[in-house]
Amino acid sequence: MAGCCDSSGYRGVFNKKTAARNVRSFVNKGLDSTAGPMVEAIRSRGIDQASVLEVGAGSGTALVSMLESGAASAVAFDISPAYETEARALLEARDIAAPVEWHTGDFVAMADEVGVSDVVFLNRVVCCYPDMEEMVDAAGSKTGRLLAMAYPRDRWPIHLFFRLLNAWLRFRRNSFRVFLHDPTAIASRAAATGLAEVASGTTSAWHWRVWERAS
Helix, strand or coil: CCCCCCCHHHHHHHHHHHHHHHHHHHHHHHHCCCCCHHHHHHHHHHHCCCCEEECCCCHHHHHHHHHHHCCCCCEEECCCCHHHHHHHHHHHHHCCCCEEEECCHHHHHHHHHCEEEEEEEECCHHHCCCCHHHHHHHHHHHHEEEEEEECCCCCHHHHHHHHHHHHHHCCCCCCCCCCCCHHHHHHHHHHHHCCCEEEEEECEEEEEEEECCCC
C-alpha cells in the first residue's frame, strides 16, 4: 500500500490548537455525537481485555474511553504529529496504565507494520482520505472482531459545505482536502471484508456503523 497523502496539509489543519481544543471538549462534554454511540455499541458487544486500533486517533479521546471501559491495549495512528503529546497527557491525567503504541503517518501506507486488533475504530476519518477503498480495505484487514466507522451523509448541505471548505483550503494554499465518498459504497466495502453490520445511527451530518466478524 503506497498511500497518497501530503502530510503537510494535514498538519496545517490538525494542529496543536485543535488537539488541545478536542481534549477540553472531551473533558467538559464527553465524546462527540458519533464517537460516543460507536463506543457504546462496542461496549455492548464486549470490550473487556480487547486490543484496539484507532485510525485518525487525534487527541486519544476515544482510545481513553475504550481503555477505561476494559480494553487491554491500543495502537493509535494519526497522520498529524500534533496529537501524540496531547493524547499522552490525557492518558496520564486519567491514570491509564494500559500500553498505547503510537504511530505518526499514513495508516494505509503503514498498515503492514501492525497486527490485527480486536476492535478497529475510525471516527470521521474516511472523509479525510482520497482513496476510500484502500482505507476501508486496510481497516478491515486489521479487524479481528469489530470495526466502527463514522462518515458523512450524502446530503446537499454536506456537498455544499465540502465544496466551500475545499475552496477555502485552496485559497489558503493548503493541500488537505475533504471527500464525500458514497456511503453505500463504504458500507458495501466494509461488508466485503467479511463483516456484518450490528449497530448503526445517524446525525444531521454523519452516518456511524459498527460491523462484527463472524466467529
